[in-house]
Amino acid sequence: MDLADLYRDVIVDHNRRPRNRGELPGATHLAEGNNPLCGDQLRVFIDVEDDLIRDLRFCGSGCAISTASASLMTEAVRGRTRAEFAELFGAMHHMLTTPGAAADPRLGKLMALAGVREFPARVKCASLCWHTLKAALAGAAAPVTTE
Amino acid sequence: MAAVAGRQATWDTGRIRADFPVLARRINGHPLVYLDNAASSQQPASVIDAVTEYARSHHANVHRGVHTLSQEATARYEGARERVRSFIGAGSPSEIVFVRGTTEAINLVAQAQARPRLEPGDEILVTWLEHHSNIVPWQLVAEQTGAVLRAVPIDRRGVVDADSYRRMLGPRTRVVALAHVSNALGTVLPIAGMIAAARERGITTVVDGAQAVPHLAVDVRALGCDFYAFSAHKMYGPTGIGVLYARESVLASMPPWQGGGDMILTVSFRGSTWNHLPHRFEAGTPNVAGAVGLAAAIDYLEAVGLAEIARHEHALLEDATASLARIPGVTLIGTAPDKTSLVSFAVDGVHPHDLGTVLDSRGIAVRTGHHCAMPVMEHFGVAATTRASFGLYNTPDEIETLHHAVLDAIRMLR
Numbered sequence: 001m002d003l004a005d006l007y008r009d010v011i012v013d014h015n016r017r018p019r020n021r022g023e024l025p026g027a028t029h030l031a032e033g034n035n036p037l038c039g040d041q042l043r044v045f046i047d048v049e050d051d052l053i054r055d056l057r058f059c060g061s062g063c064a065i066s067t068a069s070a071s072l073m074t075e076a077v078r079g080r081t082r083a084e085f086a087e088l089f090g091a092m093h094h095m096l097t098t099p100g101a102a103a104d105p106r107l108g109k110l111m112a113l114a115g116v117r118e119f120p121a122r123v124k125c126a127s128l129c130w131h132t133l134k135a136a137l138a139g140a141a142a143p144v145t146t147e
Numbered sequence: 148m149a150a151v152a153g154r155q156a157t158w159d160t161g162r163i164r165a166d167f168p169v170l171a172r173r174i175n176g177h178p179l180v181y182l183d184n185a186a187s188s189q190q191p192a193s194v195i196d197a198v199t200e201y202a203r204s205h206h207a208n209v210h211r212g213v214h215t216l217s218q219e220a221t222a223r224y225e226g227a228r229e230r231v232r233s234f235i236g237a238g239s240p241s242e243i244v245f246v247r248g249t250t251e252a253i254n255l256v257a258q259a260q261a262r263p264r265l266e267p268g269d270e271i272l273v274t275w276l277e278h279h280s281n282i283v284p285w286q287l288v289a290e291q292t293g294a295v296l297r298a299v300p301i302d303r304r305g306v307v308d309a310d311s312y313r314r315m316l317g318p319r320t321r322v323v324a325l326a327h328v329s330n331a332l333g334t335v336l337p338i339a340g341m342i343a344a345a346r347e348r349g350i351t352t353v354v355d356g357a358q359a360v361p362h363l364a365v366d367v368r369a370l371g372c373d374f375y376a377f378s379a380h381k382m383y384g385p386t387g388i389g390v391l392y393a394r395e396s397v398l399a400s401m402p403p404w405q406g407g408g409d410m411i412l413t414v415s416f417r418g419s420t421w422n423h424l425p426h427r428f429e430a431g432t433p434n435v436a437g438a439v440g441l442a443a444a445i446d447y448l449e450a451v452g453l454a455e456i457a458r459h460e461h462a463l464l465e466d467a468t469a470s471l472a473r474i475p476g477v478t479l480i481g482t483a484p485d486k487t488s489l490v491s492f493a494v495d496g497v498h499p500h501d502l503g504t505v506l507d508s509r510g511i512a513v514r515t516g517h518h519c520a521m522p523v524m525e526h527f528g529v530a531a532t533t534r535a536s537f538g539l540y541n542t543p544d545e546i547e548t549l550h551h552a553v554l555d556a557i558r559m560l561r
Contacts, residue, residue: 003505038500038530038531039521040530041530063499063501064560065500119504121504122500122504
């Protein structure tokens with residue numbers, strides 16, 4: 001167990017200075033996610049036009065992993081199409097849950113979260129924002145939960 | 148029974164630690180520092196051996212067979228009941244109902260005692276610092292009956308407001324359900340006086356003693372409560388077994404809770420008759436091995452001595468409180484003058500979940516989260532805290548280790 005694998009510089013930086021945090025005026029979709037285990041609450045706002053995710057922001061309190069993951073996600077997903085999001089979602093899921101998964105260049109900076117899979121109790125922290133964004137895109141009304 | 152630390156003229160934590168095999172483990176390359184005792188405590192070899200010995204040599208179903216093993220199992224199971232009776236000062240073993248744990252005990256009271264009696268508009272009174280297991284069973288029964296659940300507020304220290312409590316004991320209050328000790332804050336409630344005030348008004352009193360029994364000597368007759376519930380796994384015993392103490396006259400007035408074998412005297416399709424107390428409330432084959440383990444845990448606690456344990460743990464509490472208070476940015480959550488040995492705290496700029504991971508990497512086990520007490524978190528305006536809870540085997544050196552690991556986490560994450 002090496003903590004440096006988990007709390008890489010990129011993650012610590014995005015936790016200290018989260019990007020795209022706050023409400024998004026004019027959002028077309030919104031979803032809420034909860035992690036009952038740690039009390040994390042997250043809201044993801046998106047502005048979608050046709051197939052394009054034009055903008056997104058997030059609100060909420062969470063641990064360093066969940067905050068950094070949401071921050072990195074907003075940077076990675078802005079300007080993507082729904083199909084590109086689905087592809088990134090699949091690649092993230094694979095990276096977070098598959099032991100020894102090979103580095104996937106499509107993920108770019110998101111690869112900083114690869115170490116999370118060595119800490120099974122923390123995988124949900126990294127994946128909550130992705131599930132919440134997926135729900136927002138689907139227009140789901142019920143809150144997402146990690147349980 | 149295997150060796151027990153024994154009542155000692157002078158406290159020897161090293162000898163006690165030698166009784167707990169798991170404490171020899173290393174976690175992530177460090178000696179285990181187990182500070183999650185309020186969630187579940189570790190078991191001494193005497194408990195592990197008692198459970199194993201039961202399975203190896205004495206297991207059979209209880210109350211059923213004329214054969215030797217069944218009689219041996221029954222003797223051990225009923226012997227455990229008597230052991231519990233004497234431990235908490237109950238008047239009779241028929242007042243001791245074995246359950247899965249505190250949660251099941253409170254659900255049993257809510258459904259079998261309160262539900263048939265509650266009318267719409269009746270009130271159930273709890274406090275703001277209860278564990279979810281002393282809130283949700285009452286919410287369920289309130290929905291079923293039209294009764295109203297009310298919560299007595301707590302102050303900034305995590306102390307239950309005594310004036311509010313007396314004011315809220317009203318003409319419609321039927322049940323008062325109180326934690327003896329808060330699991331999230333460590334606050335010890337002055338339950339003897341609270342119970343007396345409720346009893347004067349004929350109100351049924353229920354005590355969640357899960358966090359009290361491993362730390363304080365409990366005498367249910369001196370307390371005067373109608374019900375007192377606790378779990379073996381928080382007092383150095385196994386999981387899956389707990390106790391509901393119920394005053395005999397109250398228990399006798401209750402209908403059965405669950406139906407099945409062992410809780411009946413006769414069954415026919417014209418109707419069934421119920422077994423004597425407490426067996427009426429123990430449907431099905433019980434957790435005999437668990438009861439044996441619980442009895443061994445009581446033996447252990449009494450051999451070490453509850454007064455000695457309380458002294459040792461109080462010193463740990465003072466040490467931990469001072470140690471954490473020296474760290475800039477640490478806020479203690481729960482500063483009641485009367486506490487058991489746990490510290491709940493927040494660290495500026497470091498989320499409890501991250502702190503828990505950093506501590507685990509140093510071999511330190513703490514609980515992070517809402518501690519199944521979300522109203523407490525709401526009261527203090529936090530989503531989660533980090534909780535270090537101490538048991539009889541913890542040492543000042545471990546508190547020092549915790550202190551340095553918290554500093555490391557701050558350096559890494561803030």
